[in-house]
Amino acid sequence: STEAPKIVSASKRHPIVPLPAGQAYKYGTAGFRMKADLLEGVTFRVGLIAALRSRKLNSQAIGVMITASHNPAIDNGVKVVDPMGEMLEQDWEAYATLLVNAPTDDALLETYNKLATQLKIDLSTPAKVIYGRDTRPSGHKLVGALADALDATNTEAVDYKILTTPQLHYLTRCTNTEGTPSSYGKVSEVGYYEKMAEAFVRALKGRKIDGPLTVDCANGVGGPKLREFLKYVPKDKVKFDVKVVNDDVLRPEVLNLDCGADFVKTKQRAPPSPKPVIGARCCSLDGDADRLIYYWVDEKTGFFMLDGDRISSLAASFIADLVRAAGLEEDLRIGVVQTAYANGASTSYITQHLRLPVVCTPTGVKHLHHAACNFDVGVYFEANGHGTVLFSAEAIRTFGAKEPQSPAQKDALDTLAAVADLINQTVGDAISDMLLVEVILAHKSWTMRDWAVTYTDLPNRLVRVEVADKDLFRTTDAERRLSHPPGAQDEIDQCVKKYSSARAFARASGTENACRVYAEAATRVEADELANKVAQIVKNHGSGV
């Protein structure tokens, strides 16, 4: 093609760093993620894939987000967003992996052309890619590599600069639906704030939010974006007293450091700074504002966490009640999607108390999202606080079209419609999820304690284990069991047997160079002990012992 010389010369400016023999770059749980200094060539090549994808999909805009979310500040990452704001289709993860691992510039061009032929892509079709990045300083250089790839492939590019990940997903969907009956909103960051603020007010329906909310922003992009959002909440209609903390984006090294949703979830404690105020309602976002964890410190009982499972069951019970009140329970199928990390008590609560079906998928919102699409209302959350609620087009149509038989029915239908607008339909969004939680607590007049007593979590522990080669660990049964290395699962089974109400599993992380171990059991001591024993099994097998 005429672009060939441009691609090769541009690629020479963004060389790929060769990995040690036997290793390859891999499109993981959330795209390519690693030390930022390995990513320039990777990002250039992801630009090529995004351009191909746009051409394949009749010039629809594709999104590219540069972020490493919950990872430490020295890491970065790059992931591709499909036209409706979903994660990149799985077949294309393999194409991206193939392209990124091409050993030379010429091999890269050859792979690019082969993919175009194989996928029947007409390279003269116009292409469009929109992109954004989090606050990591390395993002600047990576965006440069991405822009060069888009230029070399004659792709129309829009640089949205610094955004939260969910904002980029929102903008991708808005771009592709603009001017159509399924328009998702104004194609701008301001459009995102306006849509969310309007839906927030409408969903509250005059209910009062009880007391201030402290939001720990992980010293990431969520801080400035949350402050911006708050300007759009009409003060005369809603009293929403938010204290934004840990919002220092000027010192890159403090990103996700001793704060943020991942810290709170894995350490099971409040960030040390600012000093937790007894009784205050708090939540934490992660580094790119797509995860959310609530908590408070009780005067008597101490720290209490309300994680993704809690948000999921809160949302599911609220929406199921509204659907019943609206007289739609026969028409709409509500379901909940979780991963193996979901606390067993939450699964029992949802199936036995809420009487809703639960589906378990592997880690990664891309898997949960997919499964949630099979319901009219699909509630999906990972225990780490990453998730959202999906409404089918038919459900949304019904909320507007059904003739209410009573004022109570009208009320429920209006609230459902508002909630569907408030919850980001493209991907898990911490700011949108936080507004949803605030709306639900206001509707139910619930305190954090009311929310907490709905069920009792089984004590649990998450452990991170560094091993020589995490790729030795392969899973089956939605990651609940190890198929490799041989013998490891048997040892885990033997171990779990010794504890009551216990469950444990191990898997390789798709975003960090480590394995993760999860264990739950009847008591705190047992959960900790089991987690440590399973971690030791993983350590032994990981080092080839």
Ligand code: G16
């Ligand atoms: C990403 C994914 C999440 C996943 C998390 C951890 O989150 O988007 O779906 O749960 O990584 O994945 P793993 O256990 O494979 O490392 P984030 O917030 O870092 O983008």
